[in-house]
Amino acid sequence: MKFAISSKGDPVSNSILQRMKTYLLDFQLEYDEDRPDIVISVGGDGTLLYAFHRYRSRLDKTAFIGVHTGHLGFYADWVPDEIEKLVIAIAKTPYQVVEYPILEVIIRHNDGGREARYLALNECTVKSIEGTLVMDVEIKGQKFETFRGDGLCMSTPSGSTAYNKALGGAILHPSIRAIQLTELASINNRVFRTIGSPLILPEHHTCMLKPVNDVDFQVTIDHLTLLHKDVKSIQYRVANENVRFARFKPFPFWKRVRDSFVGDIGSER
Ligand code: NAP
Helix, strand or coil: CEEEEEECCCHHHHHHHHHHHHHHHHCCCEECCCCCCEEEEEECHHHHHHHHHHCHHHHHHCEEEEEECCCCCCCCCECHHHHHHHHHHHHHCCCEEEEEEEEEEEEEECCCCCEEEEEECCEEEEEECCCCEEEEEEECCEEEEEEEEEEEEEECCHHHHCHHHHCCCCCCCCCCCEEEEEEEEECCCCCCCCCCCCEEEECCCCEEEEECCCCCEEEEECCEEEEECCEEEEEEEEEEEEEEEEECCCCCHHHHHHHHHHCCCCCCC
């Protein structure tokens, strides 16, 4: 089995990377940064997002494992104290693969139909470069509303605990193949109106944003910020690809949510 390790870059994560690499090589596993079967991310969720994008062209052949070093680590199952256990599990145990849906974003431009396709593990946000974002929102080819406000966020189920949560979106179990649209400070008054609630779209529904005035936007895909000019439309749907995680022990999603956001507060009662 071939493996790669991606580190947050701080001294603690780098030293764990070195230890894991040495142990796994001792177990006769092959280190291959270009074509790994498993990718171990050491750091926080930001490190896992980086690793996801580094290997996005081979998602069907790569399974991710997260080790968290002091960060939230929503995607990470392992802590530094468990490194030896994890290495033995990787070397000796056939692992189970858990697949989560991800988001496909297609940005089409006015000039000659140029288009860019992205995959997001957490979400895509769209904001205007200057002033209020004004976008027509279409769902399944039908106009739904004209949005006016700071921006729009489309998240995946596993990304629903990230930016989406801060925007009042629901936390969605990743077995639900859906995407969720939330608003960033919409303008709502007698003249302008938006739905105001998060919308959860199933796998077979496409959401399209169409510029009303400005055609230049700031688009984020997870941790990446991009500038897109002369945009004709931004299309969202559940991607055909999935992200795959290698699981060596059960860590149910709701336990992950509880550990990350509720902790032990209130458990005394
Ligand atoms: P960052 O600003 O350094 O970190 C954002 C925080 O979000 C970190 O604590 C990170 O955990 C956590 N996080 C990432 N994915 C998560 C998930 N699926 N569930 C729960 N928490 C998660 O930015 P970054 O490290 O480059 O990560 C980019 C992400 O930041 C974006 O995808 C977006 O979701 C999030 N973000 C959130 C807000 C907000 O909540 N208001 C605003 C902008 C962006 P770790 O500490 O383990 O890395």
